[in-house]
Amino acid sequence: MILDKIREGDTSAFREIVEKYKDVSFSLACSILKNEHEAEDALQDSFIKVYRNIKNFRQESSFSTWLYRIVVNTCLTMARKSKKMDYHNDNDYPEHDFSFDHNTGFDNLVVSERKRIVNLAFERMKPDEALLLRLYYLAELDIKEIKEISGFSESNIKVILHRGRKNLLKDLQKIIGKDLKKAL
Amino acid sequence: MKEHNIRNIIKYGIESPSAGFTDELMEKIVTDYSIIRRTRSAIVLLSLGCLACSLLLILLITFPEFNVYGYTFRLSPVIIQVPGTLFLLYQVSQIYRIHEFVTKLNNLKLTNNLTTC
Numbered sequence: 001m002i003l004d005k006i007r008e009g010d011t012s013a014f015r016e017i018v019e020k021y022k023d024v025s026f027s028l029a030c031s032i033l034k035n036e037h038e039a040e041d042a043l044q045d046s047f048i049k050v051y052r053n054i055k056n057f058r059q060e061s062s063f064s065t066w067l068y069r070i071v072v073n074t075c076l077t078m079a080r081k082s083k084k085m086d087y088h089n090d091n092d093y094p095e096h097d098f099s100f101d102h103n104t105g106f107d108n109l110v111v112s113e114r115k116r117i118v119n120l121a122f123e124r125m126k127p128d129e130a131l132l133l134r135l136y137y138l139a140e141l142d143i144k145e146i147k148e149i150s151g152f153s154e155s156n157i158k159v160i161l162h163r164g165r166k167n168l169l170k171d172l173q174k175i176i177g178k179d180l181k182k183a184l
Numbered sequence: 185m186k187e188h189n190i191r192n193i194i195k196y197g198i199e200s201p202s203a204g205f206t207d208e209l210m211e212k213i214v215t216d217y218s219i220i221r222r223t224r225s226a227i228v229l230l231s232l233g234c235l236a237c238s239l240l241l242i243l244l245i246t247f248p249e250f251n252v253y254g255y256t257f258r259l260s261p262v263i264i265q266v267p268g269t270l271f272l273l274y275q276v277s278q279i280y281r282i283h284e285f286v287t288k289l290n291n292l293k294l295t296n297n298l299t300t301c
Contacts, residue, residue, distance in 0.1 A: 001292060009217075010212070011210060011213060011214060011217075012187065014210075014213070015206060015210055018206050018210070018253050020208060022200070022201055022206065023198050023199065023200050025200075026199050026200060027197070027199045029197055030199050036199075038203075039201075040202060040205065042246065043205075044205075044208070044209050044212065046210055047213075048212065051213050104260045107231060111196070112199075113202075113247050114193075114196040115197055115198075116244075118193055118194065118196045118197030118247060119197045119199065122197055132196065133194060137190060137191045137194040137195070138194055138195060138198060165190060168190075168193070168194075169190075181262065
């Protein structure tokens, strides 16, 4: 098993783990820190922690849950240090050079434009909403696993997810400028 | 809106760290791991050296005069100071080595990760 190889000091096995989880972990870090450089630093610290402590991982939870918990805790510590727990809540979006016709809809956009739009919406969201949405939809964790990572109660998670979904769609509609339901 | 549509939208927004992220991380891990291993071996050598020098000092103080194949050796208090001095020099050199490793770790900004998460 790959975890046993890492425990024996196999760094190439650890590289596989990094490659597999870095994108989702980076997205989670961006949800909290709202800054790519800080998110990358936090991610590096998190993976080093994982490597050093993998011998203590007792597989009581899944590896991904354990990893994401370390990522989230590292980011929260970093956010507290730099006091960046605030978020943009203004409704005025800055001018962005989106080269698409508002009538073509979300589905007709090129992948890079879709990515920019979704990330812009995520940047504007509250860190807890962005984090929980990404844990649920991107990392594909269930409510119990999210509870383990975030420390929120199950009912609170459901409320935040509901609010997050609503805010995400609202923000996307504002950016695209048309009804997203129709666009999809 | 259906759940799978929201999932698809969120998946469009998956972000990636910079291109050299994995290489940089692996380099840090390998360097960090080798520094920790060398620091540990220096600490073990320091402890063993201290133990050996202490034993030698105890033996020399306890038996200032001893017989080997009919020859009697008498150690003056000056001779006893030689292993004592070597012992101190060895200790200082090992402490300096450990200090160097810790400085390297600080430079790598990794010392904050030494504690368990």
